[in-house]
Amino acid sequence: MMKPVRTDGYGQRLGDRLRVENAPAIVTRALRNADMAVTEIRCDNPPPARSGSIQQEDAFLVALSLRDIPRLKYWEDGRLASVCDLRAGESCLCDLKRDPTILLEKPHHSLVFYLPRATLDAIADEADAPRIRDLSYKPGVGVNDVTIATLGRLLLPALSHPDQANPLFVDHVLLAVGVHVAQTYGGMRPVSQPVPGWLAPWQEQRAKEIIAANLGGVPVRELARECQLSRVHFSRAFRRSVGVTPYQWLMERRAEVAKEKLRDERLSLADVATECGFADQSHFTHHFTRLVGVTPRDWRRALKE
Secondary structure: OOOOOOOOOOHHHHHHHOOOOOOOEEEEEEEOOEEEEEEEEEEOOOOOOEOOOOOOOOEEEEEEEOOOEEEEEEEEOOEEEEEEEEOOOOEEEEEHHHOOEEEOOOOEEEEEEEEEHHHHHHHHHHOOOOOOOOOOOOOOOOEOOHHHHHHHHHOHHHHHOHHHOOHHHHHHHHHHHHHHHHHHOOOOOOOOOOOOOOOOHHHHHHHHHHHHHOOOOOOHHHHHHHOOOOHHHHHHHHHHHHOOOHHHHHHHHHHHHHHHHOOOOOOOHHHHHHHOOOOOHHHHHHHHHHHHOOOHHHHHHHHHO
């Protein structure tokens, strides 16, 4: 069993550097010998002081802001790098080798993903792609990354109720974040040629990532474009590689997310249906029952037993 890595990159050690008393975190080791983590950082009455220095290491942080932060000040290596307004849903990247610090004078709420170099290397190796040298980003500047925002919000219930979290689901979401960052900001692309008629590993991962981040549905032509294939070729290759059509995989993903959301008693069945991309409660009940074997109401009732 792997020993926990001592790092300021996640959990309460990160919370202490950001002057937050409670910083719940989830760590995954879905990749061999490589950690990934996400930490929830929230403060409604922040002290007027810069964050403490984070232990320097070969790792990156990706911070998803869940509320607007006006005039965020960001330093790298002791030099002021930017002063900007960060909007809810935007993400910032930083390199822990560059001693990043921030001044958060207003109430704030964010999710911070921890991506060490070992994780990015493992993701590249799994995709049969060259390892990433660096990530491309503008220091302290927010990016409207819908994929990170959508995947991040899927983790909020697990952070609030870790005892009820499905480890497999959390691993899948965190890995999807890592792959997305590697491809979008690290330029990761495979070098091997796919087997004719099948998706290459990076194409399959990319397609699943986009579908999971857009539970309301995404046109097949967009998936095909992201995989650099024609629509017809993509549809056939996806079904051969995954065993189901993109639409069927979407419905399965909706059902898996719905299982997690049904744990939250504050959400009505109609709320769960909406958040998981179903047209309405009836549509949700029909497809959930077909895929899972019981109705959403019976599933929720069974959780209490």
